[in-house]
Protein backbone atom coordinates (compact mmCIF):
# COMPACT_ATOMS: atom_id res chain seq x y z
CA UNK A 8 0.00 0.00 0.00
CA UNK A 9 1.25 3.45 -0.93
CA UNK A 10 1.02 6.35 1.44
CA UNK A 11 0.52 8.87 -1.36
CA UNK A 12 -0.28 8.32 -5.06
CA UNK A 13 0.24 11.36 -7.28
CA UNK A 14 -1.58 11.34 -10.60
CA UNK A 15 0.21 13.31 -13.31
CA UNK A 16 3.92 13.80 -13.95
CA UNK A 17 3.54 17.39 -15.09
CA UNK A 18 5.40 20.16 -13.26
CA UNK A 19 2.96 20.20 -10.32
CA UNK A 20 2.97 16.41 -9.77
CA UNK A 21 6.74 16.07 -10.04
CA UNK A 22 7.42 19.09 -7.83
CA UNK A 23 5.08 17.67 -5.18
CA UNK A 24 6.71 14.23 -5.40
CA UNK A 25 10.12 15.78 -5.03
CA UNK A 26 9.08 17.66 -1.88
CA UNK A 27 7.45 14.57 -0.38
CA UNK A 28 10.21 12.09 -1.09
CA UNK A 29 12.41 13.32 1.73
CA UNK A 30 9.86 12.21 4.32
CA UNK A 31 9.06 8.74 5.62
CA UNK A 32 6.11 8.17 3.33
CA UNK A 33 5.96 5.75 0.42
CA UNK A 34 4.99 7.74 -2.65
CA UNK A 35 4.59 7.07 -6.37
CA UNK A 36 3.71 9.14 -9.45
CA UNK A 37 1.45 7.73 -12.17
CA UNK A 38 1.45 9.35 -15.61
CA UNK A 39 -0.83 8.55 -18.56
CA UNK A 40 1.65 9.62 -21.24
CA UNK A 41 4.85 7.81 -22.12
CA UNK A 42 6.80 10.90 -20.98
CA UNK A 43 6.86 13.28 -18.06
CA UNK A 44 6.22 17.01 -18.39
CA UNK A 45 2.57 17.28 -19.42
CA UNK A 46 2.19 20.70 -21.04
CA UNK A 47 5.94 21.27 -20.79
CA UNK A 48 7.47 19.84 -23.94
CA UNK A 49 10.88 20.63 -25.38
CA UNK A 50 11.96 19.05 -28.64
CA UNK A 51 15.72 18.57 -28.53
CA UNK A 52 17.42 18.42 -31.91
CA UNK A 53 20.88 16.94 -32.34
CA UNK A 54 21.64 18.54 -35.70
CA UNK A 55 21.37 21.47 -35.62
CA UNK A 56 21.78 21.46 -31.83
CA UNK A 57 18.65 23.23 -30.71
CA UNK A 58 15.97 22.98 -28.05
CA UNK A 59 12.51 23.95 -29.28
CA UNK A 60 9.90 24.78 -26.66
CA UNK A 61 6.58 23.46 -27.95
CA UNK A 62 4.76 24.24 -24.70
CA UNK A 63 5.81 27.05 -22.34
CA UNK A 64 8.64 29.39 -23.30
CA UNK A 65 8.90 32.11 -20.66
CA UNK A 66 9.13 32.61 -16.96
CA UNK A 67 9.25 35.84 -14.97
CA UNK A 68 11.74 35.25 -12.13
CA UNK A 69 11.28 38.71 -10.58
CA UNK A 70 7.63 38.04 -9.82
CA UNK A 71 7.61 34.23 -9.71
CA UNK A 72 9.68 33.20 -6.68
CA UNK A 73 8.97 29.45 -6.82
CA UNK A 74 10.08 28.90 -10.37
CA UNK A 75 13.07 31.19 -9.82
CA UNK A 76 14.07 29.02 -6.85
CA UNK A 77 13.61 25.78 -8.79
CA UNK A 78 15.72 27.08 -11.68
CA UNK A 79 18.42 27.99 -9.18
CA UNK A 80 18.29 24.61 -7.39
CA UNK A 81 18.50 22.72 -10.69
CA UNK A 82 21.38 24.99 -11.75
CA UNK A 83 19.68 25.95 -14.97
CA UNK A 84 20.72 29.02 -16.91
CA UNK A 85 18.33 31.76 -17.91
CA UNK A 86 18.59 34.21 -20.75
CA UNK A 87 16.58 37.14 -21.94
CA UNK A 88 13.97 36.87 -24.68
CA UNK A 89 15.41 38.57 -27.78
CA UNK A 90 13.51 41.80 -28.34
CA UNK A 91 15.97 44.11 -30.08
CA UNK A 92 14.78 45.69 -33.27
CA UNK A 93 11.40 46.43 -34.78
CA UNK A 94 8.31 44.33 -34.36
CA UNK A 95 5.91 43.89 -37.27
CA UNK A 96 2.23 44.74 -37.00
CA UNK A 97 -0.13 43.75 -39.79
CA UNK A 98 -3.87 44.31 -39.91
CA UNK A 99 -4.37 43.50 -43.59
CA UNK A 100 -2.68 40.58 -45.37
CA UNK A 101 -2.60 42.63 -48.58
CA UNK A 102 -0.73 45.57 -47.06
CA UNK A 103 2.81 45.96 -45.81
CA UNK A 104 3.15 45.58 -42.04
CA UNK A 105 3.91 48.62 -39.91
CA UNK A 106 6.89 48.69 -37.59
CA UNK A 107 6.83 49.09 -33.85
CA UNK A 108 9.29 49.06 -30.98
CA UNK A 109 8.14 46.98 -28.07
CA UNK A 110 9.80 47.49 -24.70
CA UNK A 111 6.92 46.07 -22.67
CA UNK A 112 5.90 42.58 -23.77
CA UNK A 113 8.95 40.73 -22.60
CA UNK A 114 10.09 43.02 -19.83
CA UNK A 115 11.37 40.66 -17.13
CA UNK A 116 10.66 37.47 -19.09
CA UNK A 117 13.37 34.86 -19.35
CA UNK A 118 13.95 31.61 -21.22
CA UNK A 119 15.72 28.52 -19.97
CA UNK A 120 18.83 27.38 -21.77
CA UNK A 121 18.04 23.99 -23.23
CA UNK A 122 14.32 24.70 -22.96
CA UNK A 123 11.67 24.42 -20.24
CA UNK A 124 11.95 20.64 -20.47
CA UNK A 125 15.11 21.02 -18.35
CA UNK A 126 12.82 21.62 -15.36
CA UNK A 127 11.21 18.24 -15.92
CA UNK A 128 14.49 16.41 -16.60
CA UNK A 129 15.93 17.95 -13.45
CA UNK A 130 12.98 16.97 -11.22
CA UNK A 131 12.81 13.45 -12.66
CA UNK A 132 16.48 12.94 -11.91
CA UNK A 133 15.88 13.86 -8.29
CA UNK A 134 13.22 11.15 -7.92
CA UNK A 135 13.87 7.40 -7.70
CA UNK A 136 13.16 6.01 -11.17
CA UNK A 137 11.04 3.20 -9.70
CA UNK A 138 8.63 5.74 -8.19
CA UNK A 139 7.51 7.09 -11.59
CA UNK A 140 5.09 4.93 -13.54
CA UNK A 141 4.63 6.13 -17.12
CA UNK A 142 1.78 4.93 -19.35
CA UNK A 143 -0.50 4.52 -16.35
CA UNK A 144 -3.81 6.21 -17.07
CA UNK A 145 -6.00 6.55 -14.01
CA UNK A 146 -9.67 5.87 -14.77
CA UNK A 147 -11.26 4.94 -11.45
CA UNK A 148 -11.06 5.95 -7.79
CA UNK A 149 -13.01 4.24 -5.00
CA UNK A 150 -13.08 5.42 -1.41
CA UNK A 151 -12.64 2.35 0.83
CA UNK A 152 -12.62 4.25 4.11
CA UNK A 153 -9.05 3.66 5.30
CA UNK A 154 -7.60 3.94 1.79
CA UNK A 155 -8.43 4.65 -1.87
CA UNK A 156 -8.48 2.02 -4.62
CA UNK A 157 -7.00 3.31 -7.89
CA UNK A 158 -7.59 1.67 -11.26
CA UNK A 159 -5.13 2.25 -14.09
CA UNK A 160 -5.06 1.30 -17.74
CA UNK A 161 -1.56 0.46 -18.98
CA UNK A 162 -0.65 -0.61 -22.54
CA UNK A 163 -0.96 -4.27 -21.49
CA UNK A 164 -3.12 -4.69 -18.39
CA UNK A 165 -5.43 -2.97 -15.96
CA UNK A 166 -3.69 -2.39 -12.67
CA UNK A 167 -5.09 -1.85 -9.17
CA UNK A 168 -3.18 0.18 -6.60
CA UNK A 169 -4.09 1.16 -3.03
CA UNK A 170 -3.05 4.43 -1.44
CA UNK A 171 -3.90 6.17 1.81
CA UNK A 172 -4.00 9.53 0.03
CA UNK A 173 -4.33 10.50 -3.64
CA UNK A 174 -3.36 13.78 -5.30
CA UNK A 175 -4.81 14.53 -8.73
CA UNK A 176 -2.20 16.78 -10.39
CA UNK A 177 -3.90 17.22 -13.77
CA UNK A 178 -6.31 19.70 -15.39
CA UNK A 179 -9.65 19.75 -13.47
CA UNK A 180 -11.84 19.55 -16.58
CA UNK A 181 -9.95 16.50 -17.85
CA UNK A 182 -10.30 14.76 -14.48
CA UNK A 183 -14.06 15.37 -14.33
CA UNK A 184 -14.54 13.80 -17.76
CA UNK A 185 -12.19 10.83 -17.56
CA UNK A 186 -12.25 9.50 -14.01
CA UNK A 187 -15.04 7.67 -12.21
CA UNK A 188 -15.30 8.63 -8.55
CA UNK A 189 -17.00 6.13 -6.22
CA UNK A 190 -18.87 7.46 -4.30
CA UNK A 191 -19.49 10.21 -6.88
CA UNK A 192 -18.30 13.73 -6.11
CA UNK A 193 -21.17 16.20 -5.80
CA UNK A 194 -22.73 17.41 -9.06
CA UNK A 195 -21.88 20.99 -8.07
CA UNK A 196 -18.21 20.14 -7.65
CA UNK A 197 -18.06 18.21 -10.93
CA UNK A 198 -19.60 21.25 -12.64
CA UNK A 199 -16.88 23.45 -11.16
CA UNK A 200 -14.19 21.06 -12.47
CA UNK A 201 -15.78 21.07 -15.93
CA UNK A 202 -16.15 24.86 -15.94
CA UNK A 203 -12.43 25.39 -15.27
CA UNK A 204 -10.70 25.99 -18.62
CA UNK A 205 -7.34 24.27 -19.08
CA UNK A 206 -4.81 27.01 -19.72
CA UNK A 207 -3.47 27.04 -23.31
CA UNK A 208 -5.17 23.70 -24.07
CA UNK A 209 -6.83 25.10 -27.19
CA UNK A 210 -3.63 26.57 -28.61
CA UNK A 211 -1.01 25.39 -31.06
CA UNK A 212 2.54 26.49 -31.78
CA UNK A 213 4.74 26.33 -34.86
CA UNK A 214 8.52 26.53 -34.44
CA UNK A 215 10.63 27.10 -37.56
CA UNK A 216 14.36 26.42 -37.66
CA UNK A 217 16.54 28.50 -39.99
CA UNK A 218 20.21 28.60 -40.89
CA UNK A 219 20.44 32.29 -39.85
CA UNK A 220 18.33 34.70 -37.78
CA UNK A 221 17.75 36.74 -40.96
CA UNK A 222 15.09 38.90 -39.25
CA UNK A 223 17.73 40.20 -36.83
CA UNK A 224 19.97 41.10 -39.77
CA UNK A 225 17.10 43.18 -41.23
CA UNK A 226 16.67 45.01 -37.91
CA UNK A 227 13.57 43.07 -36.89
CA UNK A 228 13.14 41.61 -33.42
CA UNK A 229 11.16 38.62 -34.66
CA UNK A 230 8.09 39.88 -32.77
CA UNK A 231 5.02 40.06 -34.95
CA UNK A 232 1.34 40.74 -34.38
CA UNK A 233 -0.89 39.69 -37.24
CA UNK A 234 -4.38 40.91 -36.63
CA UNK A 235 -6.38 40.07 -39.74
CA UNK A 236 -9.05 37.46 -40.32
CA UNK A 237 -7.56 34.18 -41.50
CA UNK A 238 -4.01 34.89 -40.25
CA UNK A 239 -2.37 31.47 -39.85
CA UNK A 240 -0.08 32.63 -37.03
CA UNK A 241 -1.18 35.68 -35.04
CA UNK A 242 1.82 36.16 -32.75
CA UNK A 243 5.47 35.64 -33.65
CA UNK A 244 8.60 35.62 -31.51
CA UNK A 245 12.29 34.97 -31.85
CA UNK A 246 13.09 31.46 -30.56
CA UNK A 247 16.88 31.37 -31.06
CA UNK A 248 19.09 29.88 -28.36
CA UNK A 249 21.17 32.28 -26.27
CA UNK A 250 24.16 31.68 -28.54
CA UNK A 251 22.47 31.59 -31.94
CA UNK A 252 24.57 29.15 -33.97
CA UNK A 253 21.26 28.26 -35.56
CA UNK A 254 18.09 30.25 -35.58
CA UNK A 255 14.44 29.70 -34.79
CA UNK A 256 11.19 31.65 -34.85
CA UNK A 257 7.97 30.58 -33.22
CA UNK A 258 4.36 31.54 -33.59
CA UNK A 259 1.01 30.89 -31.98
CA UNK A 260 -1.68 29.84 -34.41
CA UNK A 261 -4.59 32.18 -35.04
CA UNK A 262 -6.58 29.54 -36.92
CA UNK A 263 -8.96 27.84 -34.51
CA UNK A 264 -8.53 24.17 -33.67
CA UNK A 265 -11.19 22.93 -36.13
CA UNK A 266 -9.62 24.91 -38.99
CA UNK A 267 -6.15 23.63 -38.10
CA UNK A 268 -7.49 20.09 -38.28
CA UNK A 269 -9.14 20.81 -41.65
CA UNK A 270 -5.89 22.19 -43.14
CA UNK A 271 -3.61 19.74 -41.29
CA UNK A 272 -2.04 18.23 -44.41
CA UNK A 273 -0.69 21.54 -45.66
CA UNK A 274 -0.48 23.54 -42.44
CA UNK A 275 3.33 23.75 -42.67
CA UNK A 276 3.04 25.18 -46.19
CA UNK A 277 0.57 27.83 -45.00
CA UNK A 278 2.89 28.84 -42.17
CA UNK A 279 5.84 29.27 -44.52
CA UNK A 280 3.72 31.19 -47.05
CA UNK A 281 2.65 33.63 -44.35
CA UNK A 282 6.20 34.17 -43.08
CA UNK A 283 7.54 34.61 -46.60
CA UNK A 284 4.89 37.29 -47.19
CA UNK A 285 6.05 39.02 -44.03
CA UNK A 286 9.86 38.68 -44.13
CA UNK A 287 10.52 37.91 -47.80
CA UNK A 288 12.25 34.98 -49.54
CA UNK A 289 14.67 34.38 -46.67
CA UNK A 290 11.80 32.81 -44.75
CA UNK A 291 10.85 30.45 -47.57
CA UNK A 292 13.17 27.57 -46.73
CA UNK A 293 13.22 26.61 -43.07
CA UNK A 294 15.44 23.67 -42.17
CA UNK A 295 12.45 22.21 -40.34
CA UNK A 296 9.06 23.07 -38.87
CA UNK A 297 7.63 21.57 -35.72
CA UNK A 298 3.92 22.00 -35.06
CA UNK A 299 2.41 21.13 -31.70
CA UNK A 300 -1.37 21.30 -31.47
CA UNK A 301 -2.35 21.04 -27.81
CA UNK A 302 -6.06 20.88 -28.63
CA UNK A 303 -5.55 17.37 -30.01
CA UNK A 304 -3.71 16.10 -26.92
CA UNK A 305 -5.89 13.53 -25.13
CA UNK A 306 -4.20 14.11 -21.77
CA UNK A 307 -4.47 17.90 -21.91
CA UNK A 308 -7.52 19.11 -23.80
CA UNK A 309 -11.24 18.42 -23.89
CA UNK A 310 -13.62 19.53 -26.64
CA UNK A 311 -14.62 22.60 -24.52
CA UNK A 312 -11.00 23.77 -24.74
CA UNK A 313 -11.07 24.05 -28.52
CA UNK A 314 -12.20 27.66 -28.25
CA UNK A 315 -9.78 29.24 -25.77
CA UNK A 316 -10.97 31.91 -23.33
CA UNK A 317 -10.43 35.51 -24.52
CA UNK A 318 -8.84 36.58 -21.26
CA UNK A 319 -6.78 34.87 -18.59
CA UNK A 320 -9.33 32.98 -16.43
CA UNK A 321 -9.52 33.56 -12.68
CA UNK A 322 -7.99 30.33 -11.39
CA UNK A 323 -7.73 28.89 -7.89
CA UNK A 324 -11.39 28.54 -6.92
CA UNK A 325 -11.40 27.90 -3.14
CA UNK A 326 -13.42 24.68 -3.56
CA UNK A 327 -10.61 23.24 -5.71
CA UNK A 328 -8.32 23.67 -2.74
CA UNK A 329 -10.39 21.57 -0.32
CA UNK A 330 -9.69 17.97 0.56
CA UNK A 331 -12.30 15.28 -0.23
CA UNK A 332 -13.12 11.87 1.18
CA UNK A 333 -11.98 12.86 4.69
CA UNK A 334 -8.50 14.12 3.90
CA UNK A 335 -7.71 11.33 1.39
CA UNK A 336 -8.23 13.11 -1.96
CA UNK A 337 -6.64 16.38 -3.16
CA UNK A 338 -6.60 18.43 -6.35
CA UNK A 339 -3.32 19.97 -7.50
CA UNK A 340 -2.17 21.57 -10.79
CA UNK A 341 -1.81 25.11 -12.05
CA UNK A 342 -5.57 25.63 -12.50
CA UNK A 343 -6.01 25.20 -8.73
CA UNK A 344 -3.44 27.89 -7.83
CA UNK A 345 -4.54 31.15 -6.20
CA UNK A 346 -1.65 33.09 -7.71
CA UNK A 347 -0.14 32.79 -11.19
CA UNK A 348 -2.75 30.13 -12.04
CA UNK A 349 -2.20 28.84 -15.58
CA UNK A 350 1.54 29.47 -15.45
CA UNK A 351 4.39 27.17 -14.40
CA UNK A 352 4.65 29.26 -11.22
CA UNK A 353 1.02 28.36 -10.49
CA UNK A 354 1.82 24.65 -10.91
CA UNK A 355 4.54 25.03 -8.25
CA UNK A 356 2.27 27.09 -5.98
CA UNK A 357 -0.37 24.35 -6.10
CA UNK A 358 2.25 21.69 -5.28
CA UNK A 359 3.37 23.74 -2.29
CA UNK A 360 -0.22 24.13 -1.06
CA UNK A 361 -0.94 20.39 -1.29
CA UNK A 362 2.39 19.54 0.33
CA UNK A 363 1.51 21.70 3.33
CA UNK A 364 -1.96 20.12 3.60
CA UNK A 365 -0.52 16.58 3.45
CA UNK A 366 2.01 17.44 6.14
CA UNK A 367 -0.63 18.65 8.66
Ligand SMILES: Cc1cc2nc3c(=O)[nH]c(=O)nc-3n(C[C@H](O)[C@H](O)[C@H](O)COP(=O)(O)OP(=O)(O)OC[C@H]3O[C@@H](n4cnc5c(N)ncnc54)[C@H](O)[C@@H]3O)c2cc1C
Pocket residue numbers: 014015016017018019020037038039040043044045046047061062063064065066143144145146176177178181185206207208210211212301306307339340341342349350351352353354
Ligand atom coordinates in the same frame (compact mmCIF):
# COMPACT_ATOMS: atom_id res chain seq x y z
C1 LIG B 1 1.41 26.28 -25.75
C2 LIG B 1 1.63 26.59 -24.29
C3 LIG B 1 2.34 27.70 -23.92
C4 LIG B 1 2.54 28.00 -22.57
N1 LIG B 1 3.33 29.07 -22.25
C5 LIG B 1 3.67 29.27 -20.96
C6 LIG B 1 4.68 30.20 -20.61
O1 LIG B 1 5.31 30.82 -21.51
N2 LIG B 1 4.97 30.37 -19.30
C7 LIG B 1 4.33 29.67 -18.30
O2 LIG B 1 4.65 29.86 -17.12
N3 LIG B 1 3.39 28.73 -18.60
C8 LIG B 1 3.05 28.51 -19.90
N4 LIG B 1 2.17 27.52 -20.23
C9 LIG B 1 1.47 26.80 -19.12
C10 LIG B 1 2.33 25.71 -18.45
O3 LIG B 1 2.72 24.77 -19.42
C11 LIG B 1 1.49 25.04 -17.36
O4 LIG B 1 1.17 25.99 -16.36
C12 LIG B 1 2.16 23.87 -16.61
O5 LIG B 1 2.95 23.08 -17.45
C13 LIG B 1 1.05 23.06 -15.95
O6 LIG B 1 1.59 21.99 -15.17
P1 LIG B 1 0.58 21.04 -14.40
O7 LIG B 1 1.38 20.03 -13.71
O8 LIG B 1 -0.38 21.85 -13.60
O9 LIG B 1 -0.34 20.35 -15.54
P2 LIG B 1 0.08 19.43 -16.80
O10 LIG B 1 1.36 19.87 -17.37
O11 LIG B 1 -1.11 19.44 -17.70
O12 LIG B 1 0.29 17.99 -16.17
C14 LIG B 1 -0.78 17.10 -15.94
C15 LIG B 1 -0.26 15.69 -16.18
O13 LIG B 1 -1.29 14.76 -15.84
C16 LIG B 1 -1.30 13.73 -16.80
N5 LIG B 1 -2.62 13.10 -16.78
C17 LIG B 1 -3.79 13.62 -17.22
N6 LIG B 1 -4.79 12.74 -17.01
C18 LIG B 1 -4.24 11.64 -16.43
C19 LIG B 1 -4.76 10.40 -15.99
N7 LIG B 1 -6.06 10.09 -16.08
N8 LIG B 1 -3.91 9.48 -15.44
C20 LIG B 1 -2.57 9.77 -15.31
N9 LIG B 1 -2.02 10.95 -15.73
C21 LIG B 1 -2.85 11.87 -16.27
C22 LIG B 1 -0.99 14.45 -18.10
O14 LIG B 1 -0.52 13.57 -19.09
C23 LIG B 1 0.09 15.44 -17.64
O15 LIG B 1 1.37 14.89 -17.75
C24 LIG B 1 1.97 27.17 -21.56
C25 LIG B 1 1.26 26.03 -21.93
C26 LIG B 1 1.10 25.73 -23.28
C27 LIG B 1 0.33 24.46 -23.67
